[in-house]
Amino acid sequence: MKDRKRIKRLNPLRAYFPVFVLPTLAAFIIGFLYPFIKGIYLSFCTFRTTSDAKWVGLDNYIKAFNDEGFFHAFWYTALFTVVSVVVINIFAFMVAYVLTRGIRGSNTFRTVFFMPNLIGGIVLGYIWQMIFDGILRNYGTSIVLDSRFGFWGLIILMAWQQIGYMMIIYIAGLQSVPEELNEAAKIDGASGWKVLKHITIPTVMPSITICTFLTLTNSFKLFDQNLALTNGAPIAFTAEGAIKQTEMIALNIYNTFYSNANWRGVGQAKAVLFFVLVAAIALIQLRFTRKREVQQ
Numbered sequence: 001m002k003d004r005k006r007i008k009r010l011n012p013l014r015a016y017f018p019v020f021v022l023p024t025l026a027a028f029i030i031g032f033l034y035p036f037i038k039g040i041y042l043s044f045c046t047f048r049t050t051s052d053a054k055w056v057g058l059d060n061y062i063k064a065f066n067d068e069g070f071f072h073a074f075w076y077t078a079l080f081t082v083v084s085v086v087v088i089n090i091f092a093f094m095v096a097y098v099l100t101r102g103i104r105g106s107n108t109f110r111t112v113f114f115m116p117n118l119i120g121g122i123v124l125g126y127i128w129q130m131i132f133d134g135i136l137r138n139y140g141t142s143i144v145l146d147s148r149f150g151f152w153g154l155i156i157l158m159a160w161q162q163i164g165y166m167m168i169i170y171i172a173g174l175q176s177v178p179e180e181l182n183e184a185a186k187i188d189g190a191s192g193w194k195v196l197k198h199i200t201i202p203t204v205m206p207s208i209t210i211c212t213f214l215t216l217t218n219s220f221k222l223f224d225q226n227l228a229l230t231n232g233a234p235i236a237f238t239a240e241g242a243i244k245q246t247e248m249i250a251l252n253i254y255n256t257f258y259s260n261a262n263w264r265g266v267g268q269a270k271a272v273l274f275f276v277l278v279a280a281i282a283l284i285q286l287r288f289t290r291k292r293e294v295q296q
Contacts (some may be wrong), residue, residue: 039057043269062271069243070270073252074277080151080248081219084158088215089208092163096170097196110171113164122163125228128157146235150246157225162218166211173207174200209289216285218280223250249274 038050043060045053095113099106116124132143132153132157143149185195201208202212227231230249232244249257253274257267 004122008204008232019106020083024136040272041266042265043272044265046262046265048264051269056265060265061273063263064269064273065272067256067266068238069247070249070252072243072245075245076151076246077222077248078218080154080222081216083214084155084162084219085212087155088162088166089211091159092166092211093170094165095163096167096174097200099167100171100174110164110168113167115164116161117165119161121224124157124161125225128153129229130161131230144218146232147245150233153229154222154225154246154253157229158189158219158222161225166215169207169211169214170204177203204290209286210283213282217278217282220281221250222248223254226251227254260291 020281042050042053044055044057046056047053047059063175099109103109129143132149136142141149143153178225181199182195183205185199190198226246226248230246232247234245234256236245242253244252249270252268253270256270257264
């Protein structure tokens with residue numbers, strides 16, 4: 001008893017730790033953990049509402065793996081992710097590098113480049129759809145009539161929105177590079193490219209890790225922009241049915257869940273597979289880039 005009173009006197013916050021933790025823990029369980037576990041359970045059921053779920057085992061997963069549209073959406077999303085991660089990170093690093101060279105008006109440029117990230121994805125999708133259609137109308141086509149235009153339209157939209165955000169992270173990394181290293185390299189006769197390659201880039205590897213992770217996960221999870229810009233169009237018809245050529249995984253899951261009430265379990269199974277896929281890829285990427293940090 002005396003020890004407890006002594007602890008309260010020495011560290012009152014520790015004594016009342018449960019009072020501060022329990023509300024947050026309860027919100028986490030109710031708002032995230034329970035729906036997450038419930039979603040995994042529903043992926044093994046057929047249901048129209050969560051209260052009438054009936055266990056069907058692996059049937060939903062079998063249907064998901066036999067869905068040609070789901071596999072097309074996966075490979076389309078994978079290709080989109082590879083291109084967008086490369087494009088966004090290269091341009092974001094270039095812009096950040098230029099804006100940390102002490103040019104006049106750099107703060108204004110940072111604000112301007114960051115502003116697109118503040119606009120919602122749905123709004124961006126419709127704005128860029130009008131821009132692209134206005135340009136492509138002169139060539140007798142539209143962004144929803146040719147999958148090539150749809151793909152590069154999504155890349156441009158994603159890059160325009162994300163480059164400014166990644167630029168801020170790269171600027172923070174570049175500003176943390178010790179000036180003594182750059183000065184020592186210049187004294188030794190190193191060119192600007194060698195300084196960038198052997199000093200700057202290795203030093204900002206933590207920023208590269210963060211930006212790669214964010215662009216990777218954001219690209220895989222892209223939904224709003226895909227829905228507003230192309231909504232999966234154009235559609236190709238095969239022996240097994242219609243396949244939306246520019247439909248990404250998140251949009252495919254959404255369409256599966258809401259297009260047919262009897263397929264809601266299949267949509268939930270796809271969502272679970274999607275979660276496992278993104279989590280695995282993100283962990284592999286983090287392991288790879290962090291290993292590079294240690295080596296450097």
